[in-house]
Amino acid sequence: xxxxxxxxxxxxxxxxxxxxxxxxxxxxxxxxxxxxxxxxxxxxxxxxxxxxxxxxxxxxxxxxxxxxxxxxxxxxxxxxxxxxxxxxxxxxxxxxxxxxxxxxxxxxxxxxxxxxxxxxxxxxxxxxxxxxxxxxxxxxxxxxxxxxxxxxxxxxxxxxxxxxxxxxxxxxxxxxxxxxxxxxxxxxxxxxxxxxxxxxxxxxxxxxxxxxxxxxxxxxxxxxxxxxxxxxxxxxxxxxxxxxxxxxxxxxxxxxxxxxxxxxxxxxxxxxxxxxxxxxxxxxxxxxxxxxxxxxxxxxxxxxxxxxxxxxxxxxxxxxxxxxxxxxxxxxxxxxxxxxxxxxxxxxxxxxxxxxxxxxxxxxxxxxxxxxxxxxxxxxxxxxxxxxxxxxxxxxxxxxxxxxx
Amino acid sequence: xxxxxxxxxxxxxxxxxxxxxxxxxxxxxxxxxxxxxxxxxxxxxxxxxxxxxxxxxxxxxxxxxxxxxxxxxxxxxxxxxxxxxxxxxxxx
Ligand SMILES: Cc1cc2nc3c(=O)[nH]c(=O)nc-3n(C[C@H](O)[C@H](O)[C@H](O)COP(=O)(O)OP(=O)(O)OC[C@H]3O[C@@H](n4cnc5c(N)ncnc54)[C@H](O)[C@@H]3O)c2cc1C
Ligand code: SF4
Ligand code: SF4
Numbered sequence: 001x002x003x004x005x006x007x008x009x010x011x012x013x014x015x016x017x018x019x020x021x022x023x024x025x026x027x028x029x030x031x032x033x034x035x036x037x038x039x040x041x042x043x044x045x046x047x048x049x050x051x052x053x054x055x056x057x058x059x060x061x062x063x064x065x066x067x068x069x070x071x072x073x074x075x076x077x078x079x080x081x082x083x084x085x086x087x088x089x090x091x092x093x094x095x096x097x098x099x100x101x102x103x104x105x106x107x108x109x110x111x112x113x114x115x116x117x118x119x120x121x122x123x124x125x126x127x128x129x130x131x132x133x134x135x136x137x138x139x140x141x142x143x144x145x146x147x148x149x150x151x152x153x154x155x156x157x158x159x160x161x162x163x164x165x166x167x168x169x170x171x172x173x174x175x176x177x178x179x180x181x182x183x184x185x186x187x188x189x190x191x192x193x194x195x196x197x198x199x200x201x202x203x204x205x206x207x208x209x210x211x212x213x214x215x216x217x218x219x220x221x222x223x224x225x226x227x228x229x230x231x232x233x234x235x236x237x238x239x240x241x242x243x244x245x246x247x248x249x250x251x252x253x254x255x256x257x258x259x260x261x262x263x264x265x266x267x268x269x270x271x272x273x274x275x276x277x278x279x280x281x282x283x284x285x286x287x288x289x290x291x292x293x294x295x296x297x298x299x300x301x302x303x304x305x306x307x308x309x310x311x312x313x314x315x316x317x318x319x320x321x322x323x324x325x326x327x328x329x330x331x332x333x334x335x336x337x338x339x340x341x342x343x344x345x346x347x348x349x350x351x352x353x354x355x356x357x358x359x360x361x362x363x364x365x366x367x368x369x370x371x372x373x374x375x376x377x378x379x380x381x382x383x384x385x386x387x388x389x390x391x392x393x394x395x396x397x398x399x400x401x402x403x404x405x
Numbered sequence: 406x407x408x409x410x411x412x413x414x415x416x417x418x419x420x421x422x423x424x425x426x427x428x429x430x431x432x433x434x435x436x437x438x439x440x441x442x443x444x445x446x447x448x449x450x451x452x453x454x455x456x457x458x459x460x461x462x463x464x465x466x467x468x469x470x471x472x473x474x475x476x477x478x479x480x481x482x483x484x485x486x487x488x489x490x491x492x493x494x495x496x497x
Contacts, residue, residue, distance in 0.1 A: 050467070059452060133467060171453025173462035183457045190454060190488045238458075238485045267488040269454030 020044050021320055023148055023161035024126075025134045025174065027054050030288025030305035030312075031167030032117040032128070033072075037313035039125035043320060046161070047118070047126055048150060050133040055114030059169075059268040060302070061193060061223050061231050062108040063206055065101060068303045071310065073120065079113040080106045081225035085204050089375060091367035092211040092360035099372040107206065107223045107231070108302075137164060137178060137284070144283035144325065145178065162283065163316050163325050167309060169289040170271055178284055179276070183292060185238050187274035189218045189299055192243035193233030195264035200256040201230060208298075209250070210363050217356045218299075220250050222257065232257055235270060235299060237356075243267075270299040273349040275342055279312075280330040287312040287333075293341065296349040297379055304341065311336050348381040350404060354391075357400050366390065440479055441495045444470050448491040455483035455492055 022038050024031045027049035035045045062081065069075055084107060086100035118128045132152045138160070140146035147160040166174050170188075175181045201207055201222050209220040218235035225231060234250065236243055251258035271292035279286045287293065287308040294301035315333040319325050358366065369390045377383040384404045391401035446469050456464045463476035464483060470492075481494040 057451075135465075169453070170457035171466055173456055173459065173465050176459070176462035182460055182462070185458055185482050185485055188454070188458060188486060190486055192488050240485070242490050243488045265450065267450040267452035267454065269452065269457050269486050269488070271457070 020046050020159065020161040022046070022163045022165060022316060023048065023159060024165040024167055025148065025172075026167035026169060026288070026290075027051075027118050027121075027128055027130070028114060028167060028169055028288060028305060029072075029117055029302050030169075030290070030293075030309035031165065032114070032121040032126075032309070033306040034165055034167060034287060034309035034313045034316075035126040035128070036117075036121040036124045037310050038317060039121060041313075041317040042125075043317065045121075045126040046159070047121060047128040048132040048134055048148070049128070049130050052131045053111070054118050054128070054130050055111040057264070057266060058110040059266055060110050061221050061233055061299075062110050062113075062225070063105060063221075063223050063300065064108055064302050065105045066103045067101075068306070072117075072303075072306050075106065075108075075113070076116060079108055079116050081109045081229070082107040082203060082223075084206055084224070086206075086372075087375075088202065088205045088207050089367060090207065090209045091364045092213065093364045095364070095367060097367055097370070097372050097375070098205065099375040101376060105206070107225050109225075134168075134174070137174060140283075142282070145281060146283055162320060163330075164284050165312060165316070166284065166286045166290055167288045167305075170269065170292070172290065175276075175286050175290045178281055179278065179286055181276045181279075181286060181291065183269065183271050184274050187271060187292070188238060188269040189235030189272050190238045190243055191218075191233055191235040191266075191268050191270055191299075192247055193231055193266040193268075194247070194262045195225070195229065195266070196232050196257065196260040197227075197229045197263055199224075199228055199230045199232070199260040210367070212358075212360050212363070214250050214253075215246055220246075228260070229263075230257070230260075233266070235272075238269075270294060270301065272296040272299055272352060275345055275349075278331075278334060279337065280327055280333055282327045282330075283325050285312050285316060285330055285333055293337075293345070295379070296345060296352045297355075297381075304345070307341060308337060311340065344381050347384065348379075351378060351381065351384060351387070354387075354400055354403050358397070362391075362394070362397065365394075369393075441493075442472055442474070442477055442479060443493045443495075444472065445491045445493070446470075448489050450489055450491070452488060454486045454488060458482050458486045 021043035024047040090096045136149040138147035203224040207222040217237035220234040223231040273296045276291040288305040293304040293308040388401040388404040391397040453466045484492040
């Protein structure tokens with residue numbers, strides 16, 4: 001028999017003792033960033049994550065630009081496996097160019113990083129609890145989302161909150177149940193990654209291999225983690241031939257990597273487009289990867305998750321203060337996110353759609369024709385007209401290039 | 406219990422179990438294995454990829470992938486998305 005436990009009393013001072021202001025589902029970067037901001041504003045916030053250990057197992061290449069610290073905060077050394085200068089981009093024929101970032105970047109240790117983010121939220125006043133699976137959402141008599149059903153160590157519980165934040169990443173059906181959001185098959189990359197040791201690569205660059213043969217639509221990445229460790233992964237458009245088979249082929253071509261040993265295997269489907277138009281309902285906000293807030297060109301989602309969580313927190317704080325948590329009031333998050341991030345990521349999605357139409361020969365020429373600085377701008381969704389001009393030199397690619405403009 | 410509700414099936418009780426069968430010579434697609442959703446838990450890496458693409462919220466990732474037959478339309482999208490061939494969706 002399962003005991004139904006009463007909800008834990010909240011530490012908040014507003015109104016009903018057992019009522020939280022906000023419950024956040026998921027203690028990834030989006031959830032903890034959101035919780036931290038709300039707690040700083042003085043709201044009572046509780047974060048639940050189903051993982052027994054926050055951040056583990058990782059589902060990530062762990063790359064993050066140093067510039068992201070502007071909003072993530074100063075990342076402590078213990079979260080950083082390797083500092084990097086930039087990216088080495090390999091054309092299908094093996095030629096490469098080095099795109100050096102002005103402020104560099106990191107390959108993180110996500111298991112430590114995610115825990116640090118959670119600690120920051122706790123320091124700000126939020127409560128975090130791991131190993132707690134949220135199975136369902138609860139509505140109140142007005143039809144507003146007003147709480148969650150969960151399970152901790154075999155005990156089921158139900159807990160109320162004025163606002164429920166879904167920061168579950170893409171892996172939860174809750175986003176679909178609440179808002180009908182899911183990832184379209186052609187808007188995800190199916191990924192496999194090995195964390196390897198005894199690998200020989202230039203350690204202070206991340207390595208990106210472009211090739212429609214090695215990784216159709218996606219790319220192969222080698223992100224060094226110091227002391228000859230590296231995350232070696234690839235993402236492809238979903239298909240019958242699975243990422244593992246492509247990985248075997250890549251490793252065969254790269255003895256300097258395949259000589260290493262596999263310490264950990266990760267898989268995942270990362271959204272590369274299809275950002276949700278509507279992320280709110282009465283008493284409910286969806287943010288982070290769950291809303292497909294990921295950079296569509298490289299699948300980087302940590303920065304977008306943090307930004308999305310913080311923007312959600314700002315709007316929720318405003319709505320709670322005005323005591324209006326209706327969909328109409330919360331929909332300010334839609335406006336803010338689309339203005340600040342969405343339109344930009346939409347341009348990046350266009351770029352991804354353009355690049356996936358190029359053959360390996362086109363990619364070779366492209367890597368030849370581009371300047372390293374341009375590459376960095378493209379990944380940010382800027383200067384796409386430069387890329388369009390390069391493509392337009394080939395009559396065959398004119399129509400593809402037009403898509404960018 | 407059958408959730409496909411194709412309307413072609415009837416139930417008989419065999420050795421105390423409720424068995425679903427096809428009418429006359431039309432086989433029941435689910436019972437006869439023509440239509441089925443299966444996950445191989447030995448292969449599954451618990452990555453949640455299948456959950457993220459399921460259009461009907463029929464999947465959930467707990468210790469294993471949990472499948473809700475009531476919601477599944479056997480569309481096969483999860484099988485395509487899975488990075489490791491852990492899901493098999495059988496259709497006629
Ligand atoms: C193979 C791969 C490589 C990647 N590489 C990079 C990279 O190099 N750089 C980068 O920036 N991004 C990368 N990403 C993307 C990045 O990992 C994610 O976009 C990012 O973690 C999203 O953050 P989030 O907080 O939105 O979600 P998540 O980090 O997924 O956090 C969601 C949390 O919610 C929890 N949760 C889910 N459902 C429930 C539930 N029902 N109850 C309780 N808790 C629940 C989960 O356990 C999880 O901890 C990669 C993704 C993949 C798949
Ligand atoms: S077959 Fe389709 S509906 Fe059924 S679980 Fe898979 S994705 Fe969901
Ligand atoms: S996509 Fe495949 S490996 Fe990932 S959780 Fe689903 S069945 Fe398991």
